[in-house]
Amino acid sequence: MDVLVTPTPELKGSIQALSSKNYTTRYLLVAALAEGTSTIHHPAHSEDSDAMRRCIRDLGAELEEDDEKIVIRGFGSAPRDVRELNVGNAGAVLRFLMAVAALCPDVTFVNAYPDSLGKRPHDDLIVSLRQLGVEVDDHGGKLPITIRGGAPKGGKITVSGNVSSQFLSALLFLAPLLREDSEIEVLDDLKSKVVVGQTLEVLEQAGIVIEASDDLMRYRVPGGQRYQARDYRVQGDYPGSAAVLAAAAVTRSEVTIHGLPEQSRQGERAVVDVLRMMETPLVHEGDDITVRGNGKLKAVEFDGDAATDAVLAMVAAAVYAEGTSRFYNVENLRYKECDRITDYLTELRKAGADVEEKRDEIIVHGKPEGLEGGVEINAHYDHRVIMALTVVGLRCRRPLRIRDAHHVAKSYPIFFDHLQALGANVEWQE
Incomplete structure (x- = not known):
């Protein structure tokens, strides 16, 4: 379905932030990798x-x-x-479970989204899994991918961090379960170090011991x-909330979002700092963020690697x-x-952005x-692009239709x- 975003001069009200997708997927995984019964309170509900x-x-x-928790044995x-x-x-789910599948004799990950996930590369993780003695059949590093494992072995493992930190996180979930000790070295650069920090935080909470160098x-x-x-x-969840804040x-x-702790280790918390740099009137107290926007924004420069999933929303704000x-x-x-x-x-150019x-x-x-707006635009099946283009549409002179x-x-x-509850003029179109 499409959404029609009609210019909206004013937003007002309060909402409760969704639960973090990144933490939920990690908690679900470590609960599954435990032998007893775990409880996850306020888990996220999303396709991921x-x-x-x-x-x-x-x-x-x-x-x-x-409605409030999930109990996992x-x-x-x-x-x-x-x-x-x-x-x-x-x-992320694919990459984490590719590592877990190394404990299984023969698992094929199917290609349900050939135009999206099916195009994404996973070569770097495949190289690392082969170092563990795991046989992998793939299509140029892409889905469908078959993992033939059963008895992966630890030891010295290298992994590239140049494309995604998810490959490293996948190995960190698997390595504690191997018989042998493992030494993991990241080659090249490491993207999204903050997200690796979230993985290490969750592993520590699950009782896993890992020694990490200061530079990760x-x-x-x-x-x-x-x-x-x-x-x-x-x-x-800061990544999703970033679009509402933008x-x-x-x-x-005058918009308040509840449930976003000031001391969060989510990198996308930086959206608060960026909006302050843009001179947006904003107060962050405890778990509540209140924006009293006046539509006047100043340009910024920002290292987006620290807050990958909030960058598109911040770009949308920078458009104005x-x-x-x-x-x-x-x-x-x-x-x-x-x-x-x-x-x-x-x-963005179709809508008139420079x-x-x-x-x-x-x-x-x-x-x-x-x-100017007044055009139909393609979000390329991407949830972050959809949210960011919606932000842009709120201030166009004519409606945007997002496919x-x-x-x-x-x-x-x-x-x-949530946007409708705050007064945004958005409506579904067949």
Whole structure:
């Protein structure tokens, strides 16, 4: 389905932030890798987290869920022998479970989204799994991928961090369960170090011991460990909330989002700092963020690697800022559900934005007077692009029609419900 975004001068009200998708998928996985019963309070519900639920159930975990929590009895280091797993369009879920599948004799990950996840590369993780003695059949590093494992061995492992930190996280989930100790060395650069920090945080909470170097490029992982069954509480989701905060910044607004802790380790918390740099009136106290937007924004320069999943929303705000903004160190945006640099900027230009790209940069020449709009644009099946283009549409002079906007459900199924509750003129179109 499409969404029609009609110019909206004012937003007002309060919403509760969705639970974090990144933490939910990690908690689901460590609960499945434990042998006892774990409880996750306030888990996220999205296509990605639901994909993890579905796959760990297929692998032998027992799940019971109500409105507030999910109780999981894990399979430990002995997942069920399954022939196929379908992760939908969830890249992180695929990569984490490719590593876990090394404990299984023969698992094929199917290609359910050939135009999105099916185009994304996984070569770097495949190289690392082969170092463990795992046989992998793939199609140029892409889906469908078959893992033939059963008895992976630890030792010295190298992994490239140049494309995604998810490959490293996948190995960190697997390595503690191997008999041998492991030493993991990251080659090249490491993207999204903050997200690796979240993985290490969750592993520590699950009772896993890992020694990491200060620069997060080298790890020593004792083998023969067991995940502990624990209780976990999921915090609010900054990546999704970034788009709502950006929407409040580009309009006249008084918008409060509850459930976003000041001390969060989510890198996308930086959206608060960036909006302050853009001179957006904003207060962050405890778990509440209040934006009193006046639509006046200043240009910024920002290293986007620290807050990958908030960059598109910040770019959307910069479209209406006075001056030229620069978001650098963002090449890994090219390897997401779509090329989030070229594809996103192509659609922004259709709406009238003045934007440029380099290999690892997005440059925005702001238009405080607003954009013309009045066009149909393609979100390339990407939830982050959908949310960011919606922010832009709120301040166009004529409506924007965003195609296939239902794919927002990948991370934020009620995004448009939340915007409507705040007064945004958005409506579904057949």
